[in-house]
Amino acid sequence: MTLPTDDRFVYQTNLLNTAGGIDIDVVPAWTDYTGAGVSIALIDDGFDLAHPDLAGRFDLAASYDFAGSDPLPQAETGDDHGTAIAGIAAAARNGVGIVGVAYDATLVGLRVSFTADDSTDQFTAAMTHMVDNDIASNSWGYAGAFADNYADGWLDGQRAAIEDAAFNGRGGLGTVILFAAGNGGNSADRVDYHSVTADPHVIAVGAMTATGAAASFSNPGAALLVSAPGQSIPTDDVSGAGGYFPGDYVSLSGTSAATPEVSGIVALMLEANPNLGYRDVQEILAYSARATGAVSDWQTNGADNWNGTGLHFSHSVGFGLVDALAAVRLAETWTTTHTEANLRTIDQTYTGPAVPIPDGTGRIDSTITISGDLILDHVQVSVDITHAAAAQLDIALISPSGTRSILMSAAPVTGAMSEFTFTTVADWGEHATGVWTLEVADHTAGTAGILNGWSINLQGDAATNNNLYVYTDENTNPIAVTDSNGGTDTINAAAISHALTLDLAARTGIENLDTGDGNDTVYGSALDNVIDTGRGNDTIYASVGSDTIDGGAGTDTYITESVFNHNVAVDADGTVTLTSLDTGIATHLLNIENFVFAGVSYDLPSLAAASRSGDLVDVIYFIHGAAGIAGMHSDTLGHTAYEAGTLGVGGTGTVLLADREGNHLTLTNNAGQDLSGLSMRMDDGLAVTLHGFIEVTVIADGTSATSVDIGGGQQGFIQTGAGGDTVNFLGFLIDPHIPAQDRTLTANTNDGNDRVTVTDRSGYIAYDIDLGSGDDTFTAIGTPGGTVHGGDGADTFAFGAGAQNAVIDDFNPLLDHLDLSALTAAHQGAIDGFLTLTTSQNATTVSVGGTNVATLAGTVLDQTLQHYLDTGVVIVD
Incomplete structure (x- = not known):
């Protein structure tokens, strides 16, 4: 592609490094994406709105000065930081100065003051506007280990603003929130000691040198997701004599400089795929980050879906150096959407006795065993430790796969250990099941301590057989x-x-x-x-x-x-x-x-x-009536009305209506009980809709998808083949003289990802369904009962109003799902008690509102209801 002509672009080696050092690989991504249509909110100390690189780049109607209560977030004297951050993220590609990573993105300035005596309320107020933007970039943080501890309560407003943005931003997809990891690395500070930066809804960004090493000042940690160049990054300065130096440009170092680089890459990703959830963005950044040889503390985690092994992770730089081109290529092809709405969690608390911590002589290992499963994103550990000298403690978490997350090491604090929740991303992509080990050591003699207890919160996605490599x-x-x-x-x-x-x-x-x-x-x-x-x-x-x-x-x-x-x-x-x-x-x-x-x-x-016009599929079927059976076929398009005299099966006048549109055939019984049934063998590629026949037999055992829609019937036998078939059966009481035991739908859909729906408006239709192998979906509405066999694959069994007494004879809680959302949607109050799982002998009965909805024959669900809700085995609304 053509390189920018901006005169200072040649110095932006963080964007294009031709001398052998690292860069963020953004130049080739600009061929397709520049951040157009994506908003980046910058919470910072003011912006030079007239700078040649920034003029016209801000949405001033959405911007605000929370420090000065002014509509314009214009930099005031001493406000140097925000202009530099804005330039790195989105300076214009205009032939002048520098070029931003996402040079067509829209900036939103939310000005705050970094003066020490200013209230943090302005930060909270600014953060409440993150929800209104696609991306929120925060090149600031709290100084000092454990300075921002959610447990202290004074950050409740900021925590709520972060959660609001993640829950509701971008129409529910979630605002992508980034925070600088912090510049206290030389003082032993870590991302892990800061609740805001380590919040699971936040991307913590570290800084690297031009050679690919972790910058010495950059806070390391288990909660660090990715890193970007952060030393001597060319950018804009407040124009003229103001700013860091006289002149319009400056070089900035710090995790503050690395963060807007990643924010710009996220803007390119969202332009490439606006349907990404905020959790998808986090995952793509982790998957696309590169390991650099200048970092020595790499470990490979226990995931199995990245380059044939697990993901590389370093406490120094997270998953590695961001790669813009790799990130947008994954974003383009990403087909799932992971948001707060479909996040799954497992919580478990250590239930053993308090354990003394050896005073300078060793460590204790405490374990929690997880029986459920998730594919992990974040893991949080809350610790309750009594120890008068917190700086003496080392704390680490070991996953069932052996991944080691260092949560605390020689913390730069004085005084006692406080209640705190640590976060790690190192286990991304691993399975949750197994033994988790908390290691606690006191590396300096002289002060004794006790591990009173701890708990683990596992966050991610329900385990699935739909695997991504x-x-x-x-x-x-x-x-x-x-x-x-x-x-x-x-x-x-x-x-x-x-x-x-x-x-x-x-x-x-x-x-x-x-x-x-x-x-x-x-x-x-x-x-x-x-x-x-x-x-x-x-x-x-x-x-x-x-x-x-x-x-x-x-x-x-x-x-x-x-x-x-x-x-x-x-x-x-x-x-x-x-x-x-x-x-x-x-x-x-x-x-x-x-x-x-x-x-x-x-x-x-x-x-x-050269296209050849093949004939329509010729369908052979038989009409059963009081006076006999008529063999029929359909090989022409349009509407045909068959008279009683023509068919000779009974009735008077027009007894059968046939409508053919392409390979969709609709047959309607126009003679009531005079036409008692229909039998048919279908070829591949055909869809049929059958109305009003008392008894229906359909055999469609080909290999491509087939659709059978029975709109009103009393008995049926349906067999389909290996395609992804759809069967809809609507039960009506057409002939009340048919014995109750004969009012049954029997269906076998064989291989393929099939969908079978049985709706009964008569209150008499039972069913016997074999879904075969594949990821199938069975839905029952208004049915008095029946038996369903899911077969191999991850199956979903859904029940609507009036459905009861189903028997599922092979429910697998590791793969299958019970969807009870239609039955619980209108319920107000606690779900536990309204929905119950009752185990008796070798079966589990599922009841909703006192009604037996289903029995899981041969399956014992002996965990709590909440466990099955958290793991997605049971789905409610």
């Missing part, structure tokens, strides 16, 4: 991951910038793939793949599944060994759908320039011209 340029081995636990799994290698060759058929169990900027070669598998090859001139070899492929930027080629015998449809967005007339399998292609079938090449115009 991330690969970056740090990976030096062939990608060899396989997955055997089911679910829909993804290899995200979008952060790899070089050419990649990958065969999904060899990566057993992996469905989806994202690649990066190289000229990649990708081979599909027999599964239904979703493949995005990003930038570069990529080559994609077809598989036998129903695939969705996006070639991205570049000149991309799709190759199949099949002879061209396809119907070609091109949507308004450019998506090309190839439907094989031999197999019926549809493949969806976007941003593909060249197509090769059995060695014959096509471009899109020639491919569309």
Whole structure:
């Protein structure tokens, strides 16, 4: 790309370092993203609004001076810091001065005063406006270990402002909040000793030298997420004689300088993907950060989804040096949204006796065992220690995987140990299950102490079989991951910038793939793949599944060994759908320039011209009536009304209505009880809607997705095949003379991620459902009872109004979910007691409001209800 012409850009080696030192790899990211449309709120000591790099960069209507109660956050005499921070984050690319990391982002200035005798109320007031912005960048903090301890109470307003921004900012996605880690490293201060900076809703940013070492002044800690260059960073200064020095520019050092660099990168990420939750941003920064050789205290944690192993973590620099290009590539391809709303937690307290701490002679190890599971983000540890000399204590947390988080070491404090909650990010991506060990040591003799107790709060996401495996340029081995636990799994290698060759058929169990900027070669598998090859001139070899492929930027080629015998449809967005007339399998292609079938090449115009118009699927079905059975078929579009005399099955007048739109067939019984039933065998790719038949039999045992919608029936047998099928059955009492034991829906959906919904408006329809393997969803509404077998995979069993007496014969609390949200939504008050789990012998009964909703046969849920709510096994509203 063309480099900026701003005259001081050549000195900004933090952005582009051609001399062998580190940089944040932002220049190549500017090809696509500059922060446009993203707001960065800066809480700082005022800003030179007329500076050539900053003029017009602030949204003044959203800005405010909380120190001077003035609408404009203009820097006053002595206010030097804020202008420098603003320049690093978002100075204009205008041919003058420097260039900001996100030079098209919108700045919002929230001025406070750093004068020692000014009230902290101004900071609290400014922080309440974080919720109104996409990003809140804070290059300030509290001086001194444990100076900002949430347990003291005086920070309740700031804590509430942080939580409000995380909960409600960006329409519920969460404002991304960043704080400087602090500059007390030379005085043994740590991020871990500051409640605000170590808050799980906050990204703590450390500083690095130009060689990639941790800056000596930068606070280390287990709560440190990432680091950025923080020594002699070129930036803007208050114009003229004001500011740090005469002139308009200055070099700034400190974690204050590193933080707006990361804030700018976050702006690029949010431009690339506005749907990221604040927790997604934290995770992407961790996954995309680079290890530098100048740091010596690296450890690899117990996660298993990053470059074939765990994530590297250092107490000196967190997960490493931020990488803007890698971060935006992951952001572009990120498909999940992790917010405060779907955060899961597990809390557990040590229940043993108080333990004396050896006085200068050793340590104690105290353990808590976690039986539930999460995929971890943050872990918090609250300690209750009696010790008159807190500076003598060393405290560490060891995860079940062996990851060591140093929480306290030779703290620069005098006096006794206070109640405090520590935070660590070092366990990111690990599983929560297992034994957690708290190590407490007194390294200096002379003062005795006691560990009275401690508790652990684990935060993250519910464990799932839908696994994500991330690969970056740090990976030096062939990608060899396989997955055997089911679910829909993804290899995200979008952060790899070089050419990649990958065969999904060899990566057993992996469905989806994202690649990066190289000229990649990708081979599909027999599964239904979703493949995005990003930038570069990529080559994609077809598989036998129903695939969705996006070639991205570049000149991309799709190759199949099949002879061209396809119907070609091109949507308004450019998506090309190839439907094989031999197999019926549809493949969806976007941003593909060249197509090769059995060695014959096509471009899109020639491919569309060669399109073959296959016949509609010919459906064979039988109508059962009082006077006989009529064999029927449907191979034409439109509406057809069948008369009684034509069919010869009974009734008078028009007895059957058939409507065909493409491969969707709708059949309606227009003769009431004179037509008693319908039986049908369906081919792949067909959807049917059947109205008003007393008894329905549908066999659709192909391999692609099938939809069966029965709008009013009394008996049914439905069997589908290996696709992701949808079955909806609406029960009506059409013929009251049919015995109750015969009013049953039996369904077997076999393989695939299927959805089965049974709604009963008669109060008589029972069911016997086998969902087969796959991540299936079963929903019952108004049903008097029945049996459902989930099969392999992570299944969800949902119950709506009136559903009762279900029997789930293979519920797996490690994979499956009970969704009771429709039954609990209107409940006011405590959920415990309204919803109960009762274990008897080898089964668990689930009751809501005194009604037996389901029995989990052969499954014992013997933990507390809250445990299953926290782990996502039971879902309520």
